[in-house]
Amino acid sequence: MKAKKDSKTGNWLVDYSYQDWQGNRKRSTKRGFKTKREAEEWGRSYLAQKQADFTMNFGDFIQVYYDDVETRLKEHTMRSKKGMIELKILPYFKNMRVGDIKANHIRKWQNELIGKGYADTYLKTINNQLSAILNHAVRFYDLKSNPCRRAGSMGKANAEDMEFWTKEEFDVFIDQVMDKQESYIAFMTLYWTGMRIGELMALTTSDVDTINNTISVTKSYQRFDKRDVITEPKTPKSRRVISIPAFLTDDYEDYLPRLFDLREGERIFRFTKGFLTNEMKRGVKLSGVKKIRLHDLRHSHCSHLIELGFTPVAIAERLGH
Numbered sequence: 001m002k003a004k005k006d007s008k009t010g011n012w013l014v015d016y017s018y019q020d021w022q023g024n025r026k027r028s029t030k031r032g033f034k035t036k037r038e039a040e041e042w043g044r045s046y047l048a049q050k051q052a053d054f055t056m057n058f059g060d061f062i063q064v065y066y067d068d069v070e071t072r073l074k075e076h077t078m079r080s081k082k083g084m085i086e087l088k089i090l091p092y093f094k095n096m097r098v099g100d101i102k103a104n105h106i107r108k109w110q111n112e113l114i115g116k117g118y119a120d121t122y123l124k125t126i127n128n129q130l131s132a133i134l135n136h137a138v139r140f141y142d143l144k145s146n147p148c149r150r151a152g153s154m155g156k157a158n159a160e161d162m163e164f165w166t167k168e169e170f171d172v173f174i175d176q177v178m179d180k181q182e183s184y185i186a187f188m189t190l191y192w193t194g195m196r197i198g199e200l201m202a203l204t205t206s207d208v209d210t211i212n213n214t215i216s217v218t219k220s221y222q223r224f225d226k227r228d229v230i231t232e233p234k235t236p237k238s239r240r241v242i243s244i245p246a247f248l249t250d251d252y253e254d255y256l257p258r259l260f261d262l263r264e265g266e267r268i269f270r271f272t273k274g275f276l277t278n279e280m281k282r283g284v285k286l287s288g289v290k291k292i293r294l295h296d297l298r299h300s301h302c303s304h305l306i307e308l309g310f311t312p313v314a315i316a317e318r319l320g321h
C-alpha cells in the first residue's frame with residue numbers, strides 16, 4: 001500500500017493490493033483524499049476489511065459482517081439488526097481489535113447495559129447480536145473462539161409474565177372503539193385470529209373469504225423510509241389459512257363494501273401502526289382495562305385457544321409458528 005500525490009488533481013491517492021476471498025491478488029487505486037494521512041488510514045481500514053485480519057478494529061469487521069449477511073436477510077430484519085448493533089454494541093467495542101476482545105470486556109459491557117434497567121428480553125437480544133457477530137468471525141474468518149461463550153449471557157429469552165386480555169377484558173375494550181369501524185375491525189381480527197400486526201396490515205380483499213369464513217395470510221407489511229414494503233411472511237409456517245367466526249365474517253361483509261376507492265390489490269387497512277397504537281391507548285383509557293401492547297393481542301388469542309382446549313401443535317399452526 002502506498003499513498004502519493006495525484007498529479008492531475010493535487011489531492012492524495014492510495015495504491016493498494018489485496019487477496020480476495022478466492023485467493024486471487026487484486027490491485028486498485030482510491031483517489032480524492034485531502035491529506036496523506038487520510039489516504040493511509042483509508043487504505044489500512046479497507047485492507048483489513050478485505051482480508052478480515054483480526055488485528056482489524058471491531059468497527060471495520062462490522063462492515064465485513066454486514067456485507068456477508070445483508071443479502072441473506074429480509075430488509076426489516078437487517079434494519080433492526082443494524083440499529084441495535086450501532087446503538088448498543090459499536091459504541092463500546094468499535095475501536096477494539098477483534099482478536100483482543102476478551103470475556104472480561106464483554107462482562108463489563110453487559111454490566112453497563114444491565115445497569116440501565118432494560119428489560120430482560122431486550123438484554124438477551126442485544127447479547128445474542130454480539131455473539132452472532134463473533135460466531136460469524138469464528139466460522140468464516142478463523143477467529144480462534146467466541147469470547148461471549150466464556151462471558152455467559154445476560155437477560156432472559158422469555159418475559160416472566162405474558163401480558164394478555166381475557167375475553168371479558170377484550171369485550172369491554174372493543175365496545176369503546178366501535179365508533180371507528182376500521183379500528184374495530186382491525187382489533188377484532190387481531191384478537192380472533194392471533195395474526196401479527198404486519199400480517200394484518202398486508203391484507204387485501206382477496207385474502208378475506210366470506211364464503212368459507214377464512215382469512216389467508218400470504219404476506220407482511222412494513223414501512224421503511226416513508227415507503228410501504230410488502231414482504232414474504234416471517235417464516236414459511238407463517239403462510240396459512242385461518243378460520244374465523246361467523247360474526248367476524250359479518251363484520252367484514254359490512255366493512256369491505258364501504259371501501260369505495262379501494263383499488264385491486266390495495267391493502268384494506270391503510271392506516272399506520274402508530275394509528276393503531278393510539279387507538280389502543282384510547283380504548284384502554286375509555287374502558288379502564290389494563291394496558292397491554294398491540295402484540296399482546298396475539299398472546300390474548302393464544303390464551304383464549306388454551307381455554308378452549310386447543311393442543312399446542314394446533315395453536316402453533318394457527319399462529320404461524
